[in-house]
Amino acid sequence: MLGDERVFATLRVVGDLPSILHADLDAFYASVEQLLDPTLRGRPIAVGGGVVLAASYEAKRYGVSGGMAGWQARQRCPDLLFVPGQFREYQRLGDAVFAILRDYTPAIERISIDEAFLDVGGSRRLFGEPADIAVQIRRRVRDEIGLPISVGAARTKHLAKIASQVAKPDGLVVVAPEREREFLDPLPVRLVWGVGPATEARLTRRGITTIGQLARESPEVLARIVGMAAATKLTTLARNDDLRAVRPGEHAKSVGAQSALGRVAPTPELLAEVLGHLADRVAARLRAKHRTGRTVHVRVRFVGMRAVTRSLTVADPVAATHTLREIANGLVRQALLENAGERDITLLAISVSHLDHAPTVQLELGVDGDDPHRLGSPTGAARLAVDRSMDSVRSRFGRTAVGYGSVVLSERGLVPDEFRELAERDG
DNA sequence: TCTGGGGTCCTAGGACCC
DNA sequence: TCTGGGGTCCTAGGACCC
Numbered sequence: 361m362l363g364d365e366r367v368f369a370t371l372r373v374v375g376d377l378p379s380i381l382h383a384d385l386d387a388f389y390a391s392v393e394q395l396l397d398p399t400l401r402g403r404p405i406a407v408g409g410g411v412v413l414a415a416s417y418e419a420k421r422y423g424v425s426g427g428m429a430g431w432q433a434r435q436r437c438p439d440l441l442f443v444p445g446q447f448r449e450y451q452r453l454g455d456a457v458f459a460i461l462r463d464y465t466p467a468i469e470r471i472s473i474d475e476a477f478l479d480v481g482g483s484r485r486l487f488g489e490p491a492d493i494a495v496q497i498r499r500r501v502r503d504e505i506g507l508p509i510s511v512g513a514a515r516t517k518h519l520a521k522i523a524s525q526v527a528k529p530d531g532l533v534v535v536a537p538e539r540e541r542e543f544l545d546p547l548p549v550r551l552v553w554g555v556g557p558a559t560e561a562r563l564t565r566r567g568i569t570t571i572g573q574l575a576r577e578s579p580e581v582l583a584r585i586v587g588m589a590a591a592t593k594l595t596t597l598a599r600n601d602d603l604r605a606v607r608p609g610e611h612a613k614s615v616g617a618q619s620a621l622g623r624v625a626p627t628p629e630l631l632a633e634v635l636g637h638l639a640d641r642v643a644a645r646l647r648a649k650h651r652t653g654r655t656v657h658v659r660v661r662f663v664g665m666r667a668v669t670r671s672l673t674v675a676d677p678v679a680a681t682h683t684l685r686e687i688a689n690g691l692v693r694q695a696l697l698e699n700a701g702e703r704d705i706t707l708l709a710i711s712v713s714h715l716d717h718a719p720t721v722q723l724e725l726g727v728d729g730d731d732p733h734r735l736g737s738p739t740g741a742a743r744l745a746v747d748r749s750m751d752s753v754r755s756r757f758g759r760t761a762v763g764y765g766s767v768v769l770s771e772r773g774l775v776p777d778e779f780r781e782l783a784e785r786d787g
Numbered sequence: 788t789c790t791g792g793g794g795t796c797c798t799a800g801g802a803c804c805c
Numbered sequence: 806t807c808t809g810g811g812g813t814c815c816t817a818g819g820a821c822c823c
Contacts, residue, residue, distance in 0.1 A: 411790040426823090429790045472793095472823045554796090556821045589797055590820090618792060655815085665789065669817060711794090 378513045378535060379481030379490050380606060382520035383461060383497060385454070386508040386529045388474035389414035392453055393443050395506045405441045406433055413445060417529050453505060460500050464493055469606045477517055479606040491534045498532060518602050519544070522551050540600055545572030552597050559586055559594075574598040615653070616711025617641040623663060623704045626696055631689060631708075638710045639685035643678075646712060652677030653712030656684060658691040661707035662699065670695045677716055684710065 385391065389407040394400045394416060404419035406412045412433050415424040422437035434440055454473040461468055464487055467479035480493050487493045494511040501509045508530040512523025515537050522544070523533040535543050549571055550560050562585055568574055574582075575598035582591035596602045617638045624630055646652060654673055661667040670691040678684055688710045696702075 408791080413791070427790070429788075431788060432790090475823075554821065558820060587798070593796095612794080613796095614794070616793070620791060657816095663789095667818090671816060673815060706789095707791095709792090 377481070377490065378515050378520075378537060379479055380514060380517055380520045381478040381480055381490060381494055381497070382512045382517065382524040383457075383476050383478065383494075384510050384512075384521075384524045384528070385457060385474040385501075386510055387414055387416055387420070388454070388507075389445060389450055390416035390419070391507050392446070392450055395453075396446065396449060397443075400441070400443070403441060404437050404439055405443055406430075407443055407445050409442055409444070453507065456505055457501055457507065457509065460504065461497065464497065467606050467608065469608055469610070477520065477606045491532075494532050494534065515540070516600055516602055517604060517606065518553055518597050519600055521553065522547065525551055541572070544598075544600060545570060545575070547571045549574050549598075552594060554590070554593055554597070559590070562586060571598050575600075611715075612649075613715060614657075614711050614713035615642055615645050615649070615651070615715070616657070616709060618659065618707060618709030620707045621705065623706055625703070626660075626692075626705045631692055634708050635685055635688050635692065635710065638708065639688055640681050642710050642712055643681040643684045646679045646715075650718050651715050652679040652718040654678065654714035654716070655712065656687045656691065657709075657711045657713065658688050658695065659707070659709035659711075660692055660695045660699075660705055662702040663704050663706055665706075666702075667707070668695050668699060673714065677718065678712065679718060684712070 390405055393405060393407060394403075400416075402418060403416070404422060404424070405416045406419055406424060407414045408430065410430050412424060412426055412428045412430065414426055415428075415433070419433070419437055419440055422440070424433045424437050424440060430442070450473060457474075458468075458470060458476065461476055461478055465478050465480050465483050467482070469477045471477065480487070480490050483493060484490075487496065490513045494513050498509055498511055501507055510524045510527040510530060511532045512520040512525070512527055512535070513533070514520040514523050514535040519535055519540065523535050526547070527533040547570060549555050549563050549569060552571060552574065555563070563569070563574070566585055568577060568585075574594060577595075579591050579595050582595060585591070586594065619634055619638060621630075621634065654675075654677055655671055656674070656678065657669055657671040659667055659669045672687060672691055674687070678687070692708065696705075
């Protein structure tokens with residue numbers, strides 16, 4: 361049974377046709393839980409514990425939303441039922457939905473586990489008009505997978521995305537080209553991609569609350585409110601002038617990992633353990649993608665959410681766990697020294713940017729030099745060799761099969777690693 | 788009683804080069 | 806005689822998105 365289908369279109373479409381679809385699974389994690397366990401259906405549930413990772417629509421009606429602290433969610437909805445995530449199932453079902461989408465076009469851009477853009481302009485002869493394809497997609501995802509999915513269809517990506525948000529839950533909205541302004545103008549600025557709480561507050565203070573007002577505002581005035589680049593972007597989006605194409609297969613620009621720690625003293629032992637774990641995760645993923653990076657960033661969060669970052673760009677690409685851990689350790693110690701007023705920390709993160717492709721040959725062969733950070737040095741090459749054998753053992757026996765001493769012991773993370781892997785973008 | 792983990796992009800100052 | 810202008814890279818911080 362399909363839900364609401366509001367076709368915001370006239371019968372005859374003129375001009376450019378709305379050939380871009382944005383497909384977005386509704387309350388994805390929560391919907392999967394309700395699919396797998398029928399006793400959860402119709403009940404307010406939240407995936408997570410300390411923080412709400414996803415809330416069912418029954419829970420959303422009470423004001424529970426993703427990212428909210430657990431205690432706060434319980435306060436708003438006393439009957440709220442928390443369930444732990446089944447992360448492998450999310451990945452499996454997300455992939456299954458994606459496979460259905462791919463039946464309709466190869467021009468598909470997956471932007472997260474539960475969301476994708478499709479350009480179905482070339483699929484008319486086989487499958488019909490975009491609106492028909494959207495109906496088929498929604499029916500198949502419902503029948504074959506069992507999940508609700510909302511779809512927006514429009515002439516541009518941004519408008520298609522807004523349409524799918526308006527369509528939720530479990531709906532379809534098609535925006536005909538000649539009715540774009542009529543559709544867009546009354547909607548709140550918050551629906552524009554890139555407008556979060558801070559920007560929304562600034563715009564509201566200037567009396568700008570709808571997308572129509574945003575579109576009519578002069579870029580110069582807007583620049584004074586939100587800055588030059590943001591003003592240009594917001595104007596383009598609000599006027600629906602962003603014509604970027606659906607692009608399959610983008611490359612990631614950075615790879616990182618973080619760990620929330622509760623509230624702990626940053627002893628050398630703790631730093632060694634946590635940074636070892638994080639460096640191991642990041643470096644293994646870099647190697648799996650055959651990539652290296654030149655800039656290492658660390659982030660340290662103190663009690664009260666204040667956070668600082670430190671980064672270092674090195675001449676030679678990094679992909680070895682030990683090298684990454686040493687650089688990160690140095691940066692974190694520096695950050696702690698410069699913030700000596702702070703006692704405990706609540707989070708540590710490592711990420712690597714300035715990514716480059718790493719041909720196997722370049723990684724394996726050493727050249728002269730004795731700087732251990734040098735990938736080409738004998739030390740660097742030896743480290744990579746160790747990492748690579750570890751990678752291959754893990755690929756056969758699972759990631760906890762082997763590891764650096766302190767890393768294996770620290771698998772007591774607060775969040776399961778399966779979930780971490782889920783949140784990664786494909787690179 | 789502050790709440791996860793993965794990312795992208797922008798700003799702004801300083802160093803350095805021509 | 807301390808004065809122009811443009812560009813690139815690095816670093817730190819912040820807003821935002823899923």
